[in-house]
Amino acid sequence: MENQYDIIVIGSGPGGYTGAIRAAQLGYKVAIIEKYSTLGGTCTNVGCIPAKALLDSTEHFHKAKEEFGLHGIELDNGLRLNFGQFIARKDGVVKSNTSGLNYLMKKNKIDVHTGLGSFIDNTRLRVSNGGTEIILTGKYFMIATGSKPSSIPGVTIDKKRIISSTEALSLPGQPKSMVIIGGGVIGVEMASVFARIGTEVTIIEYTDTLIPTMDRELGKALFKTLGKLGIKTLLGSKVKSADNMGEQAVVKFDDHSGKEQEITADYCLVAVGRRAYTDGLNLKAVGVETEKNGKVKVDSQLRTNVDNIYAIGDVIAGPMLAHKAEDEAVFVAEVINGQKPHINYNLIPSVVYTWPEVASVGATEEELKASGVPYSSGSFPYSASGRARAANDTDGFVKVLVSPRYGEVLGVHIFGPRAADVIAQSVVGMEYEVTAEDMYRISYAHPTYSEALKDAYLIASGQGAINI
Incomplete structure (x- = not known):
């Protein structure tokens, strides 16, 4: 059996399914290959989504235990954790997301092939699933096979203890x-x-x-x-x-x-950490070059040394972030389409979903010092934020790093409530080269966590904070 496609995407994580959908939107006949029985890759099944589900559940539990009394909420019958339901809710969140991906594949007329994809040459891919095998033919390929957990010498992950x-x-x-x-x-x-x-x-x-x-x-x-x-x-x-x-x-x-x-x-x-996962792709047969660390070599267009094969996400250089993979996937689909998209890798935010959350974009203070770039710093604590006080979330701060010459925002670093959401405003500002003065002169709703940004920009610009 042989199937012909314009673009074949190998891997159905955030990068893979985003690339497949964008390619289909551009009018291409698309197939996506996934070795596991569910779509979504690591992020949806055993990474970002289930981890955040558990993080949210445990934050509710912790607040009930430690803070509800402060709010006047009393638990007369005590508090306990139903661990089975704790895990079951997470599983339900995952199932909802994977079901959504199945719908999107059908909606965009993307063929899903379950099995291990392996290159035969630069136009043919073998998909093996148990005892069955099909051959797919493609004009272009996008490698989006992600990563797997890595270990260190002396430590073997046995998946038991x-x-x-x-x-x-x-x-x-x-x-x-x-x-x-x-x-x-x-x-x-x-x-x-x-x-x-x-x-x-x-x-x-x-x-x-x-x-x-x-x-x-x-x-x-x-x-x-x-x-x-x-x-x-x-x-x-x-x-x-x-x-x-x-x-x-x-x-x-x-x-x-x-x-x-x-x-x-x-x-x-x-x-x-994690390592790039390209096992079973048979890259040697097609001549795709890899780095010593196993990552796939690509050029500025995310093209491998084989002209019609591209790679994105965790299998190439750069931070292993789902949103980086998504941006790269759209980039590749549009490059194939003859467009001229761009990605500013310096402005891909990083987030840690502890509580308070941690979020960062642009240069760190250590990087600016090491490169000799002049900067001014403005830091504002959440303990001085009216919104944070109202929510009893006063741990943390916002720090902005600004060029003293032109007011260019060089980096923004947040440790505080809803940092993952607040950082988006700074990403927009930095992408469009909005100055620190512009950032503190725009209107911020009151009371909000984002007001801390305004005061940090004011302080970095040589002025005092004006909000509480």
Whole structure:
């Protein structure tokens, strides 16, 4: 059986399904290949969406336990967590999203082929599913196969006691204790989920700060907030091994002073990053070149060295973010269509869904110092925000970095309530080169969390804050 298409997309995560839909909108005959039985990739099934579902659930639980009394809300019959329903709600959210993707594929007349895609040559792709096999022919291909959890020497993920974030999202019961290796985005989000429901959590991080790729002030603030949840964070520590002992896991590491230590917990969650996933694509057969780290080499048009094959998202260089993959997917579809789209990689925001949330766009203060770029900084605390006080969410701050010469906004860093949403305004401003003065002169609704931005811009411009 042979099927012919204009564009074949391999992988159905946020990048894959977005690229397929955009290509179909542009009039192309499109197929999408997915090795698993459901669409959506890591993000929809075992990443962004289920993680945020659990984060929201645990935040409700934590507020009920710690803050409802302050609001005059009394729980006369006590408070308990139904762990089964906790996980079931997450599963329902995932199912709703995957069902939505099935609808979108049908609506846009995109053919879905389930199985492992493997290149035969630069025009033919073999799709294998159990004992069945079909051959698809395409004019163009988009590789969007995403990434898988990675590990470190001495630590093997067995999916039983030594787990990745995938297994952590569907544990059979609430653990009493957990060790998390890695203090990046995944590590601190999973730490928040379990600490809020009473699990004793320890984070072991190799560097001297949490979320090390972001502005250091954000990491320092997050360290303090996670401490309030009872999370123990060990910075500057190197994990040497993790072993499954049957009912528990044992993690051995050297602490910041070089002394060997040992921790025993119900689970060891490995959150040290992800690796590009191209297994089974048979890239050598078609001649697609890869980097030493396994990522696919692409040019400025996201084209591989094979003219009609493109790659996007986690399989190429850059941050592993779902919205980056989506932007790249649309970019590729429009490039194939002869358009001239653009992506400003400096203005792709990063978000951490702890509470308070962390959000960042543009340059960090450390990057500006290292490159010798002059800047002025303006920081405004949420403790001075009327909206934050009303919600009892006063932890955090907004920091903006501004060029003193022209008022260009160089970076915005937020640690505070609804930071993931508030950052969008700064992305728009920076994309269209709006100055700091422009940003503080526009009208901000009162009272809102976004007013903190206005005051930060005022302070960075040499003026005082004017809002509460």
